[in-house]
Each structure stands twice: as structure tokens, then as C-alpha cells.
Amino acid sequence: MKKILISTLFLLPLCACVDTERPLIEKNQSKIINIEKKEPKKDIVHPIIRKKLGIIEEEKVPEYVENIAKTTIVPISDFDQVAMTMTGQYVPEEFENDRIYYGYMKFFDREWARLQRNSIGHIPEWATANITSKTKTTDTVFYPFGGPDIAYALSFFPSAREYILVGLEPIGNFNDVKSAVSNSKSFEQIKRSLFTYLRGGYFITSEMGETLSNKFLRGTLYLILLELSAFDFEIKNVEDLSIDSLGEEIIRGHNMLDCIKITCRKRGESDWRYVYYIRADLSDSNKAIENLFNFMKKRTFHTFIKSASYAIWDRTLTGIRQFVLDNSQFILQDDTGVPFSSFDKKWNRYAFGSYTEPTLSYFRKGYKQPRMAEFFEKNQQASIPFKIGYGFYQARPNLLLAVPQNKTNAEKDAEIIREVEHLKEKYENADKCENCGDNEGNSKEEQSEQTEATVE
Numbered sequence: 058m059k060k061i062l063i064s065t066l067f068l069l070p071l072c073a074c075v076d077t078e079r080p081l082i083e084k085n086q087s088k089i090i091n092i093e094k095k096e097p098k099k100d101i102v103h104p105i106i107r108k109k110l111g112i113i114e115e116e117k118v119p120e121y122v123e124n125i126a127k128t129t130i131v132p133i134s135d136f137d138q139v140a141m142t143m144t145g146q147y148v149p150e151e152f153e154n155d156r157i158y159y160g161y162m163k164f165f166d167r168e169w170a171r172l173q174r175n176s177i178g179h180i181p182e183w184a185t186a187n188i189t190s191k192t193k194t195t196d197t198v199f200y201p202f203g204g205p206d207i208a209y210a211l212s213f214f215p216s217a218r219e220y221i222l223v224g225l226e227p228i229g230n231f232n233d234v235k236s237a238v239s240n241s242k243s244f245e246q247i248k249r250s251l252f253t254y255l256r257g258g259y260f261i262t263s264e265m266g267e268t269l270s271n272k273f274l275r276g277t278l279y280l281i282l283l284e285l286s287a288f289d290f291e292i293k294n295v296e297d298l299s300i301d302s303l304g305e306e307i308i309r310g311h312n313m314l315d316c317i318k319i320t321c322r323k324r325g326e327s328d329w330r331y332v333y334y335i336r337a338d339l340s341d342s343n344k345a346i347e348n349l350f351n352f353m354k355k356r357t358f359h360t361f362i363k364s365a366s367y368a369i370w371d372r373t374l375t376g377i378r379q380f381v382l383d384n385s386q387f388i389l390q391d392d393t394g395v396p397f398s399s400f401d402k403k404w405n406r407y408a409f410g411s412y413t414e415p416t417l418s419y420f421r422k423g424y425k426q427p428r429m430a431e432f433f434e435k436n437q438q439a440s441i442p443f444k445i446g447y448g449f450y451q452a453r454p455n456l457l458l459a460v461p462q463n464k465t466n467a468e469k470d471a472e473i474i475r476e477v478e479h480l481k482e483k484y485e486n487a488d489k490c491e492n493c494g495d496n497e498g499n500s501k502e503e504q505s506e507q508t509e510a511t512v513e
Contacts, residue, residue, distance in 0.1 A: 130324070136231065136295050139238050140286035143247060143279065152241060161244035168255035169287060172208075176258050179443040180212035187439050188213070191407060192387045192460055197221060197358035199385070201339060201377060202365035204260050205277035207332060208284045209445070210361060213389065219356065221333045222281075223349070228317050228336050229276020231295050237274045246274050247283070258449045259364035277334055278317060285321055285332065293329065294320040300335065304351025314348040339368075339377040350380055360385040362394035363446045367415075367424045370396055387460040391446040393420075397429035400459050408433040410441035410455040416448045429457075 132138035132147055141147035145162040152158040172178075197219040198210050204224035211220070237243040254260050282292060298306050299313035309315060316335040322328060337349055360381045362369065369378050378395060381388065388395060392412055400406055412433040415421050433455065441454045448454040 133291050134293055135235060136282065136292040136319075137286075139231075139235050139279075140282040140292050142238050143244075143283040144286040146286060149239070151239075155241045157241040158244055161241075161248055164248055165251070168251070172255050172258065176444045176449070177208055177212040180209070180445075181215055183442065184213045187407075187409060188389060188458060191405075191458060192359070195357050195359045195386050197353075197356040199223075199353060199358045199360045199381075200362070201360070201381070202362060202368055205280040205284070205334065206254075206260060206364075207281050208288065209258070209363065211284075211288050213361065214359075217330070218328075219331045219333070219358075221335065221353070221358070223335045223337050223339065224277065225336065225338060227276040228297075228315060228334060229274075229278035230297075231278060234274065234279045234282070238279075243274055247279070250274075250280065251283075258445055259447070281319065281332060281334060285319070289324050290321045290330075291324050292319060292321050296320075300348045300352045302348055302351070304348060304353070304355055306352075312345075314345045314352075340371075340373045341376045342373065346376060350376075353380075354384065357386060358384070360388045360390070362388070362390035364391070365393040367393050367420060369394060370424065385461075387458065389456060389458050391448075391455055391457070392424075392426060392429065393447070394457070395459075397426045397432070397457070403462050405460045405462060406432065406436070407438045407458040407460075408436045408455075409438055409458070410448075411437070411453055412455040416446075416451055416453055420447075 130141070130146055132141055138147055142149060142152075145165060148158075194216075196217060198214045198217045199221050200206070200210050201223045203210065203222040204226055205222065207220060207222060210217075210222070214220075278295070282295075285292060296318045297309045297315075298318050299308070299310045299315050301307050301310075301313055306318070307313070314335060314337055316333050319332040319334075320329050321332060322330055335349060335352075337343070337346065339346060339349075368374060369381075378399070381395060382399060392415065410433075412426075413430050414426075415424050441456060443454070444450075444452060445454045445456070
């Protein structure tokens with residue numbers, strides 16, 4: 058994925074901002090010795106904003122901590138406990154007096170509340186009104202180029218059963234994450250890895266190359282667990298898997314497509330859901346990309362693309378682009394997704410927000426879409442009352458919803474015939490290669506017998 062050079066956007070100072078939705082905490086609360094538990098505040102809008110259930114004894118409260126609150130939520134597994142520790146919903150005993158950990162907690166609470174106010178908190182209601190009414194429900198969200206960004210997939214599609222994220226970044230190992238989270242110094246790195254995302258709504262590939270390469274906090278796993286916990290999901294299990302050539306999940310092996318599978322559910326719900334992160338190079342030269350395609354073909358899915366650096370435009374990524382067009386029940390994307398010119402008259406297209414040219418000047422030279430700009434000017438469905446994508450800072454977001462029209466029976470039959478012919482050619486070539494290998498060194502008579510046996 059192309060690197061993004063953004064220098065000026067991230068020079069803003071990290072300053073404390075007032076959260077009007079969060080109850081004010083009196084400074085003298087830290088001096089209270091009363092440890093009697095209080096009822097949770099009814100005006101708390103998110104589980105990350107600490108529930109006021111009690112005050113710890115005076116001698117345990119350092120001066121730099123405004124308030125230490127306890128939660129009644131009990132982790133259901135080690136995976137859940139680690140995730141909750143990263144969001145402050147579970148505070149390990151050894152961190153109760155830790156300056157670094159509480160500094161991180163204050164940062165996360167403040168910045169997550171900011172992201173909610175500016176962006177993700179407004180998405181579910183908007184998506185219900187503008188996306189759900191125009192599409193058919195699917196069980197699976199396919200998010201190529203998404204990296205560890207599960208938060209936006211959950212915001213747009215909160216009822217999906219599966220979320221499949223794909224990125225180039227390493228996966229990571231849970232035991233390493235668990236070990237790192239037990240050391241409060243690791244939270245300084247977590248803070249660095251989250252800064253751009255919480256302030257801008259997307260991860261930058263070049264930054265992830267640095268922040269996700271730490272010896273102990275390597276990979277995307279810890280970020281996905283953190284985001285799930287922030288959305289009040291409980292984590293039951295994390296599995297290290299691979300995807301074979303048939304698109305089947307198998308135990309982690311060599312020369313396969315590696316992934317993790319997270320089993321989770323919203324607290325209070327009964328049905329388990331699944332989040333996959335698949336590490337894959339989506340370019341045509343990667344033979345293992347067929348494993349991914351076969352894996353996805355077993356599902357009815359729609360595709361979501363945002364902040365993708367226009368990677369799917371690349372001439373070396375024609376396979377993933379055509380796969381998305383051929384197999385998606387619908388596509389929701391910003392202008393960094395599939396080129397607008399790829400959607401012919403067989404697609405119903407809906408424009409949201411505004412588009413004139415790429416928001417970032419870095420992309421304006423080669424990625425302008427005049428036809429898209431004209432379409433948006435004439436066909437805007439609704440504005441976007443939240444920040445998203447590369448228009449996050451300039452408040453000029455755009456989203457395109459593309460829904461394929463119902464295919465005729467003749468078109469469906471033609472697709473089936475093409476698929477059969479493709480499989481026939483594939484297996485015929487495989488048989489030829491196999492026979493060539495077996496016949497090496499055999500006599501003409503033996504080769505003739507093998508040919509007759511094959512015909513029979």
C-alpha cells in the first residue's frame with residue numbers, strides 16, 4: 058500500500074478537551090475516604106467512561122488520579138481481561154497506583170469520547186436511514202485494506218455475524234500481548250499506535266510499520282481486541298489459523314494464508330460473532346490470494362472500503378478489484394475504493410456527502426475522478442453528519458453506495474457456464490502436469506497404457 062506523506066495534519070498539540078457528556082469530577086473526590094459503593098450514573102454514554110461504583114481508600118489514591126472507579130464487569134476469559142485492561146474496564150491490582158497506566162486511561166477516555174462525538178457515534182443511526190433501506194442484509198462484512206480498523210465496520214454494520222479484515226500488517230501473538238499488557242510501560246506504545254486513529258479515524262501504513270513492529274506488541278491483534286472491548290464486546294477466544302487453497306480454515310501451517318479468528322459477542326447478547334484478520338498481499342502476483350477468494354465465496358458478503366490509499370486502482374491489483382465487483386452484494390466506499398468508472402449501468406449508485414477531488418493533495422495528481430464529481434453534484438442523496446476517511450480534518454467526507462441490479466436468468470446461466478469452463482480448464486491443466494510428471498522416464502508402451510486408462 059502506498060505510503061501517505063502527511064506532515065501538517067498531525068502537528069496539532071495533544072490537549073485536554075472538555076467532554077460535555079462525561080460527568081464532571083470534583084477535585085476533592087480523591088480525598089474522600091468513604092468506600093461505600095454508589096449506583097452507576099445513568100447519563101454515561103459509553104462503557105469506557107468509567108462507571109462510578111466506588112472510591113478507593115485515601116492512602117491508595119495518588120494525587121495525580123482524579124478518581125479511581127471500579128467496574129462490576131467480570132472478564133470471561135484471559136482474552137477478555139487483556140482487552141478490558143487496555144480500555145480501562147478492568148484494572149489489575151498491580152496498576153491501581155500506577156502513574157503511567159492512569160495517564161494512559163485519561164488519554165484513552167478523552168480521545169475515544171472525541172472520536173465518538175466527531176464520527177463513529179453518529180454512524181449507526183445514519184447507516185440505518187441511508188444504507189440499510191437500499192440494500193439486502195448480509196451476514197458478512199468484507200473489509201479489504203482495512204488493517205485493524207474494526208471500529209468503523211462495527212459502526213456501519215452493527216448486526217453482521219462476521220467481519221473479515223485484510224491487511225499487510227503482521228498479526229501478532231496473544232501470549233506476547235498478554236505479557237506486554239502486564240507491564241504498564243507498554244501503554245506508552247499503545248498510546249502512540251492509537252493517536253492518529255483516534256484523532257483522524259484511520260491508520261497510516263507507514264506509521265503502523267513502526268508502531269506494530271515492537272518486540273512485545275507486534276501486530277494488529279492488540280488493537281482489534283482493544284476496539285472490540287471499547288464497543289462493549291466480550292472476547293471468548295482467539296485462534297491462530299490459516300486458510301488453505303480450498304478456502305477452508307485449518308490449523309496454522311506453512312505456505313498458507315495466515316489469519317486470526319476472534320470469537321466475541323456484545324455483552325448481554327446470546328449469539329457469538331466472529332472477527333477475522335487475514336494478513337495478505339492482495340496483488341495479483343500473490344498466488345495465495347486465491348485462498349482468500351475461495352474463503353469469501355463460501356459466504357454472502359458486502360464490501361466496505363475506506364482510507365485505502367487508492368491501492369485497488371493499481372494495475373497489479375486487478376484480481377481483487379474484479380473479485381469485489383463480481384461477488385459483492387453491495388459496495389460501500391469512499392473515493393479511495395473501486396474507481397467510479399468501474400460501475401456501469403448495471404449498478405444502482407447512491408452519492409452521500411460531497412466530492413470534487415481527492416481531499417489530500419498528495420493524491421490529486423493521479424486520482425481525480427471528474428465523472429464521480431459530476432455524479433455527486435447531480436445525485437447527492439444525503440449529507441454526512443460525521444467525519445470519516447481522508448476528509449476527516451477538512452470535514453468533506455464522501456461515501457458511494459453501489460448496488461448491483463438484479464441479474465436476468467440468462468446472465469446467471471452465462472456466469473455458471475463460464476465458471477464450469479474455468480474449472481474444467483483448471484483441472485485439465487492439472488491432469489496434464491500430473492501425467493507429465495508421472496510419465497518421465499516411462500516407455501512409450503507404459504505411457505500408452507496410462508492414456509488408455511485415463512480415457513476409460
